[in-house]
Amino acid sequence: MKYPDDPMIEDMIEWGNEYEYLINNYFSENVKNISIFNDVTISFEFYEGKLYSYNNINYINTYNFIFNSTILGEYDLMIIDDSFLFNEVALMECYYFEYYFDRKFSENNYMDLSKYINKESLKHHDPKILEKCKINKKLYALPYDSDFDNLYFRSNDSNINSIVKNMELLTWDDLLELGNETSSYPLVISLGYSEDMINFFIEYTSNYYNLTKEYDSNFYKVFYNDSSTYLYNSFFDFFNKYTNFTNDYIVNGFPIDGLYEFFMGDSLFFKGKASYSYDFQDIPYISSTLPPKFISVKYNKYLIINNNSNIDKNILVEIATELTSKEMQLYRAKYFG
Structure with missing residues (x-):
């Protein structure tokens, strides 16, 4: 997950530790009666991912990081900015993706959630943002943050x-x-x-x-x-x-x-x-x-499940669903804006 670009955060490491603590605290307090979460601890790893107007090398480096981490199964869940989600099938593309990456990268490496998540549990999401989570009408991501x-x-x-x-x-x-x-x-x-x-x-x-x-x-x-x-x-x-x-x-x-x-x-x-x-x-x-x-643009983050993870997919789906629930969104808004 990328660190926020909030200029009023003085210590990003401290912010990241607090973020991880509060997310795990939410699970311990709000879903403690659900047995599947009893032994679950969520560990976050953050990256800077700052993309500068005068130099695009950071964009390439960040995409390489996401690409390699996904292929190697280094992360079970990943929170990805809309700058990177489904870029291999984007409206505007760079030759770099066609030259170096698979055109079906997301479909092959992100878990198809259509078979696991029912539409009822997605009702709290903005339909337009939810639509951006799909490729060929199949759900490969969940709205995490906006x-x-x-x-x-x-x-x-x-x-x-x-x-x-x-x-x-x-x-x-x-x-x-x-x-x-x-x-x-x-x-x-x-x-x-x-x-x-x-x-x-x-x-x-x-x-x-x-x-x-x-x-x-x-x-x-x-x-x-x-x-x-x-x-x-x-x-x-x-x-x-x-x-x-x-x-x-x-x-x-x-x-x-x-x-x-x-x-x-x-x-x-x-x-x-x-x-x-x-x-x-x-x-x-x-x-x-x-x-x-x-009129403002929207900045969206999406949660994906890595198909290359060794953890039981059913457990990952339950965690992903809770992390993107309405209650969790309100909880994060309370503590992080």
Whole structure:
């Protein structure tokens, strides 16, 4: 499982130990009457998995790690980001996967859960996220964790509140203009991690185009049809206005940089994940809102059972089902946001 990118976590090792302790504590307190869990202890191993906008070598290294660990059966259960799940059959692909990896890697190495888990036990999951757990209508993963973007602001500032109350109607371009009227440096967007860069571009694009399959099954054509030039130029202009034609800070900045400027009063907003609200809960006058147009990407993590594990598959299914249960999700939200 990847460490969170929460800039307010000072010691990741300590956080990981606490995470493992509390998950096992949940099992000991909540499912102690189920005999199958009596001798179960869950041990987590975390990896950094930070993917930088200026270098893709970490992406390749992380995928190699997932690939080799799965093949060798080093982990019985794995929690995988949506950046890596089913990448061999993704909408947009890299030649690297076709050249080095099996096109049926997930189907051959992730356990088909369709035969083990009934639909009734999956009702608490978002149907759209659950659909992403399937290949050819077979269930190979379970939704484990979900997050989305927020803008954090000081609720005791009347200028900011006047902007926030109209956020659902604003575009990112509107927000930048309104911010410039209030402050010389109104917004911090740290995009040093590649997923942040890509996801922000999707959020920006979604202000102007409906990027849903339900609306248009060919929505992705907006990125290369006749309107794409206007889109890319608009996105480029947004950054130029924001950075005064110096884009290095945005590309090389990380959440900790944006958080520092927010706390120092050099930014009206801090763009971070909704789960960060757990860290802000004891700080006075810090509130949050969805991004412009109330549109955010979602960050999903999925749990898979390794077909190469030597542990009884029925036991692993029971553990996986409990780890992704509604009760467990609420429990994790309480302690980790």
